[in-house]
Amino acid sequence: MVDAVFISYKDGYYRFLFESGEEMVFEEVHPRVLKQFDLKNDKSLIGKSFRVSFIEIIEDSDDDFVIYRIESLKTL
16 A cells, blocks of 8 residues: 555546655546545545555556556545
8 A cells, every 4th residue: 555645537537646756547446445435526535645555457468558446545
């Protein structure tokens, strides 16, 4: 798990800024997380710090195609 700030949701992508300064875009979020945090619509979550757990999903047909999926979020 790593600490990150939620930046935005736009066009199906969730953007987070990690404490290392790296920005990361997630294409998927576990439904359980979306039930807890309405990242798509709740503008009050922008700028909030979270502890983020995520996985990389590599498409079997193309090793260069990676999807990042948020597995859990906890507010800090």
